[in-house]
Amino acid sequence: MKRETALTVAIVLLLVAIGVAGRWCQVQWNVTPTAAVALFAGYFFRRSLAAYVVPLSIMALSNLLLESYSHWIEMVAVYGAFLLPVAFSSLLGKQWSVSRLCSCVLLQSVAFFLITNLAVWIVRRGTVYDNSFAGLMDCYYAGLLFFRWMLAGDFAFTAITFGSYAAVRQLALSTSQSSKSGAPTLLDRIIARLLGTPLPAPVPVSKSTSRK
Numbered sequence: 001m002k003r004e005t006a007l008t009v010a011i012v013l014l015l016v017a018i019g020v021a022g023r024w025c026q027v028q029w030n031v032t033p034t035a036a037v038a039l040f041a042g043y044f045f046r047r048s049l050a051a052y053v054v055p056l057s058i059m060a061l062s063n064l065l066l067e068s069y070s071h072w073i074e075m076v077a078v079y080g081a082f083l084l085p086v087a088f089s090s091l092l093g094k095q096w097s098v099s100r101l102c103s104c105v106l107l108q109s110v111a112f113f114l115i116t117n118l119a120v121w122i123v124r125r126g127t128v129y130d131n132s133f134a135g136l137m138d139c140y141y142a143g144l145l146f147f148r149w150m151l152a153g154d155f156a157f158t159a160i161t162f163g164s165y166a167a168v169r170q171l172a173l174s175t176s177q178s179s180k181s182g183a184p185t186l187l188d189r190i191i192a193r194l195l196g197t198p199l200p201a202p203v204p205v206s207k208s209t210s211r212k
Contacts, residue, residue, distance in 0.1 A: 012050050012057075015041055019058030022157070024065060030146050031153035033161070034058055035085050035108050040161045042089030043096060051089070055082040070123065077119030081112040096162065105158050109151045117143040 015037050022033035034055060041054035059079055069075040085108045092100050121129050121139040129135035 008045070008050055011044070012041075012054055015054045016057045016061065019054070020062045023058065023062035026153075029153075030150035033153075033157040034082055035105075035112065035150075035154050036157035036161045038082055038085035039089050039104055039108065039158060040165065042086035043092050044165075051086045052083060055079075055086065058082075073123050074116070074119045077116050081115045084108055084111050101158055101162060102155070105154045106151075109147070109154050112150065113140075113143060113147045 019032070019034050019037045022037075026032060037058065038051075038055035041051040045051040056079065059082060069078070085104070088104045088108050091104055091107075117140050118136070120143070121136045124139075125131040125135055129139050
């Protein structure tokens with residue numbers, strides 16, 4: 001159990017590191033791996049607490065070096081929107097497909113666009129935007145440029161994330177088939193985690209007797 005927990009923590013830290021680095025490298029046009037990593041975390045950890053920890057940690061740590069939000073409503077909207085990919089990962093099922101991935105990416109990108117721009121309009125209505133339905137539409141129109149880049153980034157990073165996982169999983173499957181004996185090792189635990197299968201039972205060593 002302790003090794004399983006350590007493995008979970010290691011994977012969480014890896015995903016958080018990828019997300020933080022991605023936000024620090026490119027945040028101007030919303031081209032970041034945050035949503036893709038959150039979607040993968042939800043799929044890999046089956047929407048457990050660890051899955052929700054990943055996007056929250058990415059946002060909290062990366063924002064230490066980024067410009068702060070102008071209002072707490074905007075912050076809550078952004079943080080909440082990045083939790084949605086974890087929930088949407090339930091649409092992928094146990095065996096994800098390209099069509100399901102594309103649906104999740106489109107769904108999470110549109111949801112992020114609608115939620116965060118609504119928050120921006122709430123905060124800035126009466127100043128930047130009119131306090132009317134027309135002002136809300138103006139706010140959404142202004143955000144279309146960022147939405148276009150975010151959608152492209154979400155598709156790209158999701159393809160990279162799940163494509164890499166598929167490659168590693170295939171390698172783990174090959175390694176698992178080539179090693180069938182002995183007590184479960186750390187490598188066996190990692191393989192079982194990647195494949196979503198129980199640990200292999202140790203094969204008893206038979207004692208052979210020889211006639212003299």
